Amino acid sequence: MKTKVGCLPYIYPVPIVLAGANVNGNPSFTTIGDVGLMGINPPLVYISSHIQHHLNQGIQETACYSINFPTADMLPLVDYCGQVSGRDIDKGALFKVFYGDLEAAPMIETCPVNLECRVVKEFTIQHRQIFVGEVTQTHVTDHFVTQDKDRPRITNLEDLNPILYALDNCYYSIGKSIGVGYQEAGNLKDL
C-alpha cells in the first residue's frame, strides 16, 4: 500500500557539484545538486540555478560554465559554497583555479573531474534558469587516468569519492559496485 506525501521532488540521490563561471571577469562557484545528464552523444548536461544566483550573470556573459566534482573530504567547503553568495564572498579565492580551451570557464584543480561546458540552450521556468551545456572538454586529475586501447579512461571510481545528496537533507558517500550495465538482465529467470 502507498501513502500520498504531497508533491515532493524526491529524486534520490543526486550528485553534488561546484558549478563555476567568470562573473565580471572573476571566477566564482556555487554548490548545486540540480545537475544531470541530458544526452550522451553528443554529450549534454544541465545545471538549474535559482534566478537570483550571482553565477547566472557570468554564465550569460560568457555563454559557458564548468562543472567540478568535489571529493568527500571537501564537504565543509562545498557546504559553505552553497550558503554564501558570490556577491558577498570571493569564492574564487577559496580554490586553486585553472582554465581550459573555452578560456572563460574557471575550474577547480583539487576536484578530480572537471567539465567545460558551452551553453547550447537556456530557458527560465518558474524561479529557475536552466543552462543546457555541451561538454567541450573533460579534465581529469592525472593519477585517475590510464590508457586503455590508446584511449584515456578513468580508473578508481571509489577514489573519486563523490558527494551525494538525498531527500533527508543528508550527504552520502557512494556505496559498492552491485553490477555491470547491460549484463545484469542475464540473471532474470522467469521472463
Place this chain on the structure above:
Amino acid sequence: MKTKVGCLPYIYPVPIVLAGANVNGNPSFTTIGDVGLMGINPPLVYISSHIQHHLNQGIQETACYSINFPTADMLPLVDYCGQVSGRDIDKGALFKVFYGDLEAAPMIETCPVNLECRVVKEFTIQHRQIFVGEVTQTHVTDHFVTQDKDRPRITNLEDLNPILYALDNCYYSIGKSIGVGYQEAGNLKDL
C-alpha cells in the same frame, strides 16, 4: 596536473529510475539515468529520452509520466527494461501497476517511491526529447512513511536502497551518511 580525456559527459553518479507512461492506453516503462531535479519549490524534475523511444509517444499523448525508484534487488529487471523496446515487449506486464490522481501515469507498486509528473515544458535537443515535469503527487510505500509534526516524512533512506550508475558502466549502491546539509560548513577552520 590534469589530463584532457575528450568531451565526455562524466556526471557521476546518477540515480537509475523506471520512467512510465501509457502508450496507446497501455502502461510501459523504460530505464533512464538521464533524470534529475530542476527545482524544489514548486517541484520540477526532468527526464531525457532518445527521440526513438517508444515511451515518448505516450508522454506526448497524455502530457504526463511517472518516475519510479527501484531497489537494488530489482536490478536484473531494471537492466532488462533498458535493453528492450516497448514496441517488442509488453513491459507493463512485468510489474504490478497502479494509477494516481493524473489517472494516466502508470506507477510500479514494488518501487518504494513514485512521482506523478505533469509535463510543463518539452523540447528536442539533438537526439533527445526533454520532458520537464511538475510533480503533482509523490507516492511512498507505507512502511517508509512516518508522521513528523503532522507531516508525512520518509524514513530509512538506506532501506530505499536505490540503484546508482556511474561513468565506468557499473551500478552502485548508496554509501554511508557523511554529513547534514547546511551544517558541515561549521567544520571549516581557515576562512
